[in-house]
Amino acid sequence: MDKKFARLTLDPDFQISRIDKRVYGSFVEHLGRAVYGGVYQPGHGSADEEGFRRDVLDLVRELQVPIVRYPGGNFVSNFYWEDSVGPVSERPRRLELAWRSTETNEVGVNEFARWAKKAGTELMMAVNLGTRGIDAACGLLEYCNHPSGTKYSDLRIAHGVKEPHNIKTWCLGNEMDGPWQVGHKTAREYGRLADETAKALRQIDPTVELVVCGSSNTGMATYPQWEATVLEEAYNSVDYISLHTYYGNRLNDTANFLAYSDDMDHFIRTVISTCDFVKAKKRGKKDIMLSFDEWNVWFHSDAADSDTMGNRPWSVAPHLLEDQYNFEDALLVGLMLITLIKHSDRVRMACLAQLVNVIAPIMTEEEGPAWRQTIYYPYLHASKYGRGVALNTALRSSRHDTREFTDVTDVEAAAVWNDEAEELTVFAVNRDLEDSITLETDLRGFAGYELLEHIVLEHGDFKAVNSAAAETVAPHTVTDRDELDGGLLKSRLAPASWNVIRLKKRK
Numbered sequence: 001m002d003k004k005f006a007r008l009t010l011d012p013d014f015q016i017s018r019i020d021k022r023v024y025g026s027f028v029e030h031l032g033r034a035v036y037g038g039v040y041q042p043g044h045g046s047a048d049e050e051g052f053r054r055d056v057l058d059l060v061r062e063l064q065v066p067i068v069r070y071p072g073g074n075f076v077s078n079f080y081w082e083d084s085v086g087p088v089s090e091r092p093r094r095l096e097l098a099w100r101s102t103e104t105n106e107v108g109v110n111e112f113a114r115w116a117k118k119a120g121t122e123l124m125m126a127v128n129l130g131t132r133g134i135d136a137a138c139g140l141l142e143y144c145n146h147p148s149g150t151k152y153s154d155l156r157i158a159h160g161v162k163e164p165h166n167i168k169t170w171c172l173g174n175e176m177d178g179p180w181q182v183g184h185k186t187a188r189e190y191g192r193l194a195d196e197t198a199k200a201l202r203q204i205d206p207t208v209e210l211v212v213c214g215s216s217n218t219g220m221a222t223y224p225q226w227e228a229t230v231l232e233e234a235y236n237s238v239d240y241i242s243l244h245t246y247y248g249n250r251l252n253d254t255a256n257f258l259a260y261s262d263d264m265d266h267f268i269r270t271v272i273s274t275c276d277f278v279k280a281k282k283r284g285k286k287d288i289m290l291s292f293d294e295w296n297v298w299f300h301s302d303a304a305d306s307d308t309m310g311n312r313p314w315s316v317a318p319h320l321l322e323d324q325y326n327f328e329d330a331l332l333v334g335l336m337l338i339t340l341i342k343h344s345d346r347v348r349m350a351c352l353a354q355l356v357n358v359i360a361p362i363m364t365e366e367e368g369p370a371w372r373q374t375i376y377y378p379y380l381h382a383s384k385y386g387r388g389v390a391l392n393t394a395l396r397s398s399r400h401d402t403r404e405f406t407d408v409t410d411v412e413a414a415a416v417w418n419d420e421a422e423e424l425t426v427f428a429v430n431r432d433l434e435d436s437i438t439l440e441t442d443l444r445g446f447a448g449y450e451l452l453e454h455i456v457l458e459h460g461d462f463k464a465v466n467s468a469a470a471e472t473v474a475p476h477t478v479t480d481r482d483e484l485d486g487g488l489l490k491s492r493l494a495p496a497s498w499n500v501i502r503l504k505k506r507k
Helices: 054-063 074-078 109-119 134-145 151-158 187-204 225-237 260-281 302-311 327-342 376-385
Strands: 006-009 015-018 025-027 067-070 094-096 101-103 122-127 169-172 209-212 240-247 289-297 347-353 362-364 370-372 389-391 411-418 423-430 437-442 449-457 476-478 482-485 488-493 497-505
Touching (some): 006 411, 025 289, 054 109, 054 370, 054 376, 067 109, 067 347, 074 094, 109 122, 109 134, 134 151, 134 187, 169 187, 187 225, 209 225, 260 289, 289 327, 327 347, 327 376, 327 423, 327 449, 327 497, 376 423, 423 437, 423 488, 488 497
Parallel strands (some): 006 437, 067 122, 122 169, 169 209
Antiparallel strands (some): 094 101, 362 370, 423 497, 449 476, 449 497, 482 488
């Protein structure tokens, strides 16, 4: 046996869960150039009749994004939804407190709902439980979902939107334990407010799914007691609890950076345990599911963002959070997607934060094209080929230690079986920075399956980036790294590589 190894055993009977497609969701906040100059830019050469950039829409459709969280994020805690509807010329400009910008309200609830339809995605709407509360949340739900005959439904119709938006997923505020949040609350205060808001929303539309705020991140002093306290108040009224996490290679240690997905795994397990503790304490019958509605790499733009907000506040659509992602960032994003797939029995929704320009897979030039960042590709592959049943892989791998982690598997992998199309996909990252590793996959449970393709994202420079001028980091298909014989697939995984190994049953 080689010193370094990786082995999977796949069988259609060894299932984790059928994956909810919403685990491949994303997020658009009124922040920086995400909306203005991102999804919306009248006068741009690609703009349609409503001002939406067609080049951005094309890339979003390519990603097959199933759901988009909107309008925040920190932004939502000072959001007055009434200012974002009605005739654009009558909408007020507001000081946006979260990101110290000026919000023009040129794009609001109805415009973004129309954009979502063009993009082929659903909306996950967030309500303001910072500066506002139950009344405003109920008004927004009535405006969006009630057919007609009431104050806010008739207001929507007067605004030219006859049919309800029928938005079914709602977030009860955002990061309410964060002292940076406008309207920050204690766990007990927030839990009570979320519970009462949830009960009121269900009176208006009993079919909505509701997401309560978990801790802003695992570094919060109250984590995970926040989750326990909030659910003690709101368990009976909500369906999901949110998780947020961002990672950055601040130590400039690639091996350690690629182990952060293990931290994400521990985070998910801890929140599941906390949810189940409250369920037991409440003598409850339902499982609280997880909505990992903010996750990504985020650190490259920190200094520039502090300078902009501190020294040049109140501008419109400033350049904020415009991280330029490199190759190693794409590897970690792939690892985080693998982690979400492995927890698909409880993580039913997730949002890569964000979608355009702001810590995003898609970037735009104000006078030029839209283009794909390095992280675009693992997200694309998971969204496209990760639909179906997540399998228990029984992964065995050699291991290594890093600066902050011990027993890190050299190879991390997940497998998804699309039983309808009779396709099987293995997603794998070789976290060894120097050596190739042969991944041995026992496929005897999938008789008659043959190799379709092996897609690889690899590069000799961990800091390589893409730009509008050149796509330096892009996937390619290899034909000499796999051998399938007698139900055993041997795949050579290059050092520090993202791999998508696709198989299909012979007709």
